[in-house]
Each structure stands twice: as structure tokens, then as C-alpha cells.
Amino acid sequence: xxxxxYNFAYLDEQTKRMIRRAILKxxxxxxxQVPFASREMPMPYGWGTGGVQVTxxxxxxxxxxxxxxxxxxxxxxAVSIRRFFQRTAGVATTEATAEATVIxxxxxxxxxxxxxGQILVYQVPIPEPLRFLEPRETETRKMHELExxxxxxxxxxxxIARHGQIATSYAYPVxxxxxxxxDPSPIPxxxxxxxxxxxxxxxxxxxxxxxxxxxxPFTEVVSLDFDDHPFTASKAPHDCDLCGATDxxxxxxxxxxxxxxxFVCSDTDFCAGRRAKGHRGRLSGEGVAxxxxxxxxxxxxxxxxxxxxxxxxxxxxx
Amino acid sequence: MTLMERMTMxxxxxxxxxxxxxxxxxxxGCADVSFDLYPGEVLGIVGESGSGKSxxxxxxxxxxRPDLGRIAYDGRDVLEMSETERRRLSRTxxxxxxxxxxxxxxxxxxxxxxxxxxxxxxxxxxxxxxRGKAADWLxxxxxxxxxxxxxxxxxxxGMQQRLQIARNxxxxxxxxxxxxxxxxxxxxxxARLLDLLRGLVRDLGxxxxxxxxxxxxxxxxxxxxxxxxxxRVVEQGLTDQVLDDxxxxxxxxxxxxxxxx
Numbered sequence: 001x002x003x004x005x006y007n008f009a010y011l012d013e014q015t016k017r018m019i020r021r022a023i024l025k026x027x028x029x030x031x032x033q034v035p036f037a038s039r040e041m042p043m044p045y046g047w048g049t050g051g052v053q054v055t056x057x058x059x060x061x062x063x064x065x066x067x068x069x070x071x072x073x074x075x076x077x078a079v080s081i082r083r084f085f086q087r088t089a090g091v092a093t094t095e096a097t098a099e100a101t102v103i104x105x106x107x108x109x110x111x112x113x114x115x116x117g118q119i120l121v122y123q124v125p126i127p128e129p130l131r132f133l134e135p136r137e138t139e140t141r142k143m144h145e146l147e148x149x150x151x152x153x154x155x156x157x158x159x160i161a162r163h164g165q166i167a168t169s170y171a172y173p174v175x176x177x178x179x180x181x182x183d184p185s186p187i188p189x190x191x192x193x194x195x196x197x198x199x200x201x202x203x204x205x206x207x208x209x210x211x212x213x214x215x216x217p218f219t220e221v222v223s224l225d226f227d228d229h230p231f232t233a234s235k236a237p238h239d240c241d242l243c244g245a246t247d248x249x250x251x252x253x254x255x256x257x258x259x260x261x262x263f264v265c266s267d268t269d270f271c272a273g274r275r276a277k278g279h280r281g282r283l284s285g286e287g288v289a290x291x292x293x294x295x296x297x298x299x300x301x302x303x304x305x306x307x308x309x310x311x312x313x314x315x316x317x318x
Numbered sequence: 319m320t321l322m323e324r325m326t327m328x329x330x331x332x333x334x335x336x337x338x339x340x341x342x343x344x345x346x347g348c349a350d351v352s353f354d355l356y357p358g359e360v361l362g363i364v365g366e367s368g369s370g371k372s373x374x375x376x377x378x379x380x381x382x383r384p385d386l387g388r389i390a391y392d393g394r395d396v397l398e399m400s401e402t403e404r405r406r407l408s409r410t411x412x413x414x415x416x417x418x419x420x421x422x423x424x425x426x427x428x429x430x431x432x433x434x435x436x437x438x439x440x441x442x443x444x445x446x447x448x449r450g451k452a453a454d455w456l457x458x459x460x461x462x463x464x465x466x467x468x469x470x471x472x473x474x475x476g477m478q479q480r481l482q483i484a485r486n487x488x489x490x491x492x493x494x495x496x497x498x499x500x501x502x503x504x505x506x507x508x509a510r511l512l513d514l515l516r517g518l519v520r521d522l523g524x525x526x527x528x529x530x531x532x533x534x535x536x537x538x539x540x541x542x543x544x545x546x547x548x549x550r551v552v553e554q555g556l557t558d559q560v561l562d563d564x565x566x567x568x569x570x571x572x573x574x575x576x577x578x579x
Contacts (some may be wrong), residue, residue, distance in 0.1 A: 021549040146402050150409075150439025154424070157431050157438065160445055162469050 004079040009089040010057040016037055019057035019212070023203055026214035031176030032144075033127050038210040047080055048106060049207030051123035055104045058119055058203070059085065064092045066100035071108040071249070071266030078106075095269050109191040111248045111270040113199035116217065122185040124206035127213065129173045149181045152224055160229055169234065175222045182213060182221075189223065190233045190249045195267070196221035238263040243274035244281040330393070332357045332493060332525050333378070338387035340370075340377050346549035348516050351387070353544065353554065357492070360519060360526040362540030362557060364533060364572065370549035371529045372497060378527065379414050379495045380404050391493070398572035413486035417498035419478035422485070423470045429456060429481055436489045437535040455484040459514060476507035480514065487518065496528040500535055512538050533576055537561060545569045 007013065013039075022036035041049040059065070065085055069077035073095040081104060083091050094100050097112040104121040114120060130140045135152045143149070151172050159167045172189035174196075176182050184195055185204060195202065195215060202215040215221065225231040236250045242263040248270055250263040262283055265271035275284065331354035340347035348370035355361055363371045377384040380396065389396040391411075396404065407474045408414070416422035423432055433452040434442070442448050453463055459480040461473075470478050479499065486494065499515065500508045516539055519526055528539060536543055536557055542553040545566065553566040 146405055148405065148439065150435060153438040153443070154427055154431050154435050157434055157448065158427055159443065161428055161430055161449075225443075227443050228445050 006088045007058045008061070009085065009091075010042075011039065011053065011056045015053075016057045019053055022212045023054065023057060023214060026203070026212050027201070027216045029180075030215055031180030031213060033181040033211040033213045035210055036212050038207045043080070043084075043205065045208040046125065047077060048104070048123040050205030050209075050212070051104050051121050051207075052084070052205075053207060054121045054203050054205035054212060055081075055085065058102055058121065059089050059090060061089070063101045064094050064099055066094050066103045066269075067095065067101065067105075068108060068110065068229070068267075068269075069106045071110075071251070072268045073188060074268065088142075096273075097267075097269055107186050107188075108249070108266060109187055109194045111245075111265070111267040112273075113194075114198055116199040118200040120198075120200050121201045122187075122202065124183070124185040124202045124204045124209075124211070125182055127204065127206040127209050127211040129171075129181050134176065144180060147179070152181055153226070156224060156229075159292055160226070166225065166229055166231070167172060172231075173224050175224060176215065177220050178222075181224070184209075188235075188249055189231070190235045192221075192223045192231070193233050195219075214224050236263055238270060239281060240265045240274075241281040241283040243271045243279045243284070245271070245274055245279070266287075320576055326512070329356075331355060332359075332392060333527075334388075334390040335378065336388045336390075338374065338377060338384050338389065340382060340384045343495040346370070348377070348549045353551075355493075355525055355527065357525055358523045359542065360524075360528065360540045362536030362543045363527065363529045363541065363546060364531060364536055365500050365546035366531065366572075369546040371546050374546070375495055375527065375529045376499055379412065380408055381414075390471075409436055410489050411490075411492050413485055413494045415479075415482055415494065415496040415499050417501045419470070419475070419482045422482040423478060425471050426469065428467045428469055429461065429473070432470065432481060432485045433488050436485065440489060451488060455488050456481075458518070459484040460510075474507075476503055476511060477501065479511060483515070483518070487522070487524075490522070490534075492525060494524050494526045496526060498530050498532075499528065500530070500532065508535075515539060533561060533573065545572065 001062040004250060019036055026032065026034045038050065039053060041052055043049060062171060065082065067073070067078040067082040069075040083092055097103065097110040101117065102119045103110065106123045109120065118243065118288045128140055130143060130151060133155055134140050134143065151181070154165050156168070168189070170188050171183055172192055174182050174184055174192060184192060196197055197218050197220070199217050201217060204213045223231040236252060239246050240248060240250060242264050245265055248265045248267060251266045253262050253264060254260055333355040334359065336352050338351040339349050351374055353361070363374065365371050376382045378389060416421070424435070430449055430452040433455050434448040435462045437448050437451060451467055456463060456466060461477055461480060470481055473481060500511055503511060512535060518524065519539070530536060531539065539556045542554065543557045543560045544551050545568065546552065547568045553560060553564070560569060561573055564573050
């Protein structure tokens, strides 16, 4: 149902061309933040304007688009962006990771391994990993240019000194191909190992900050750490209460006001897929048919938990 | 033979400056400054406010680019170096102690992190070793070991200045630039800091260029003295010689202006 008042995928062709040039440059220099002339989009900053522009520049009519927000296909951000492209580009959409050709994501990498031919587009709030350590943009650019990344380790040092371990749990800095230090957007550090050596193309768009960067397929991505405090991809020490998965990233859901809680996969497509195959978790009764979509209560509790855990809320996405 | 004596015996200057000139438009920052600094030597630069001593120091330390002249460090032309090389030099072989410790410290980072930053900048990646070295250096500048995780904002002015010194010396630099290191401290704290500096300079065999307007500081620390006025060097020589027998009219004025208690 393309709305003919708009060009395909909303942006005009010259804008898409400009964004594609930035993407190509980003792919040629993995991890380098390429400035681009970010446009005003019909949504507020913080709702994925960067990711939407990158997706718009990548889409072709044959594409099948999946949009996820914190792992879920059915939250506000995901639903509104998916409908935006349904309306302006008329592309097919899906919730299944394996069927999608372009996946726009906020704060998660799908559990299902990506494959060649897929493009994963991240929404990035603050592309500069050094931003909170060095406020001057001129200086951070110089630090990237001269590979002066000692400061990044000062942050990790402070973590260990204060908390006894590297307490950074999301937006965990990585080094790309031994050169650029990159902010992987606020994905949990559980997802960091999936950044490296992926067969898919990974593109990062920051709309407000006007930066695009990229990881071409099979790029070496190393999470920064200390020799005596190595990087660990952490998750809640539980199994999914709905599908019983032991190796997926979990959301903690508060179920009542007397301390009741459950842990469920943050990736809804992954969780639903497992339940459809007959996997059962602690709280999904044997006789109960698995619902294809999680109940509204679940998402509500989930969002509440995440804003508490990250202290970030919606300001996390751009 | 002490380390310092051994090092002063080398006849190659560590830093050789020739005809250094920096202008701010029509005004002179500093003009035609030349000197040699030998390993283990402490050079004092004195002069009134606006005499060009800070301009000279920032040109030497690479913070500003001089208009004319040559600076050779250890036989290499500093001004011809690439920026990468110069910045590497300034976090390994060189150190810069600011007058205001807030300029030289990261106020939001703990004392240990401040000292460890230079180590991490040159590739240290072992937390335990970095912390051990930081603790060792805090001890050397007389900061209690249990303050290692406190932020500098919780420190007194004197402690901040000592922390800044520890942070600068942790990578074992050979050349230290100091811009009024005792400015803004009260006299008893000044005395302790000077004592500490003198000990460190002697033990580590540092070469130091120290800019100050306080003649007592150079009397205590500096081997040689340069007196600047209006951007030019008007007199230089051994510290005691210049202070006890000043030749230039301005130096005479400077020496006689010191209040006697």
C-alpha cells in the first residue's frame, strides 16, 4: 500500500544517494564515523531517525523488512517504524529473523544467527565512544586519528576500582580490525561477540549526531578489557520461563507487587519460534498452547524493568 | 657518584633551543630565545607577568607552534616531527605540570585512574599492575594509600598538585615542564611540595624547565636561571650567581623587590 505522495522509502533519491555514499565510505573504513547530512524525519530524535535514514537508503522493493526494539517486534518503536516503511515503501515485512533481508534494530542483535545477504541497521543515540570521557569533538576526532585510546581503558579501570568488575553492561566499547574504537550502540554486552565475524552487513546510523558507521561482513571486533579482568558476555543467570532457552538474553519481568518475577527471552521471535517447536519453560504449563505473541502485561513489565536496569529509558535510542 | 652527577656528565644537551620566536599578531610573545638544557639539569625561567615565560613554555611543550626557531630534543627536531610522534613523546618522555591542578587532572576520575592514565595510554593492559604502580606513586608523593579511589575533587589544593606530579612522572619522563607548580598554595604547603620536587628531581635525574615568578622557588630548585622581560631573555647564568650578583637593571629590580621577613 505505497502512499504515492512520497518517494519510495520516504527520502528523495538525492538524499538516499548521499546516505549511500556515507555507508560505502563507512564500509570501506570499518568503525570510522562518517559524517552525513542527516535529514529531519517525521519522528522525534531518539526514536531512530538515524536508523530509519540508513534503512531508507538500503531498501529496494524486493526487500523483506523486520524492525525490532529491545528484541521485541511489537513495541511502539518497532511497530511505528515498520508501519512507516509499509506505507512509504510498500515493502514486505516479517517478524522472522531468518526471512528478513533488512533488519532495523534498537538495542539488540537477534539470537538467530544472521546470514550473508542480510543487513542489520542499528539505531545509535551517541556514536562517539569517547564522548563522556572527553567532551570536545575536536579532541575526540584527534584521538581517533592518532589512535589514542588510553582513555577508554581509564573508564574500564574506574569501573573495576569502584565496582570490583567491569560494570559497563551495555554500549560496551569495541575495537574494530585493530584500529578504530567503536560504540556498538546500547546493545547489551551479551551481544558483543555477535558483532565480530558476522556474515551480515552491519550499519549504524545516528540521526541527531549525523554519523554513519559500519561493519562489513567478517570484520574482527574485539571488546576492550584488561588482561586480568577479561571481557565476559553476561546475562541473567536463569533460563527463559516461557521457552526454556538457556543461552538467550533475558528480560526480567515483574509479575506482581510481592516480589514475583519471571525471566523471558528479550528476542520475541526467537522465543515464539522455540515455543512453536514445543520447547517449554518453567512457567508455561504443558497443556497451555503457546501464544504467538507475548501478552501485553509482559511487555509492560519488561519496559519498566529495562528502564530501571539501564537508567536510560527511551533516551537510549536515536 | 650519584645518578644526577652521572647524567650531567654527558655533554650532549637533552634540549637545544635556537632563536625561538612567537608573535601574537604585532605583539611579541617571546623573541629570539636560545638555550641548551643538559640531562639532569633544572632551568628556572623567571620574569613578571606578561614577560613571555608561559608562551615560551607552551612553545617548548608543543602546545603552541613557534613562528621561528628550532627545538631539538635528544638530537631530533621537534617541530619537524609528525603530530603522532610529538604526542607520543609528550605522554612518555615529557611531562607537563600545570599551575592549576584542575587543568592537568581529570577531576571526574579517581586518583588511581589519574595516575594510571598515562600507563594505559602507552599500552598497559593489566589492571593489577596499573593499580600497583599507581599506589606506589601515590606513596611517593605522600598521598595515603586509602585515598586511591577518591576523586581529586575531594583532595586539598596541595594534594591535587602532588597527584598531578605523580600522574606526570609515572611513565618515567626525562623532561618535565612546570608552569608555576607552587602557585596558589600557602607557604607551608609550598615548602613541602618544593621539598618533594627536589627529592624527585634528584632521585630520578629529571631535566626540568620551571617557570615561576617566585625567586625562592628557583633558588631552591634551579641550577640555572633565565630572566625574561618583554618577551626577551635579559640575563642568564647560574642561579646563585644571577640572584646574588644581578647585572641587568631589571634583574636587580626583581631581586630587590622580594619582601624580606
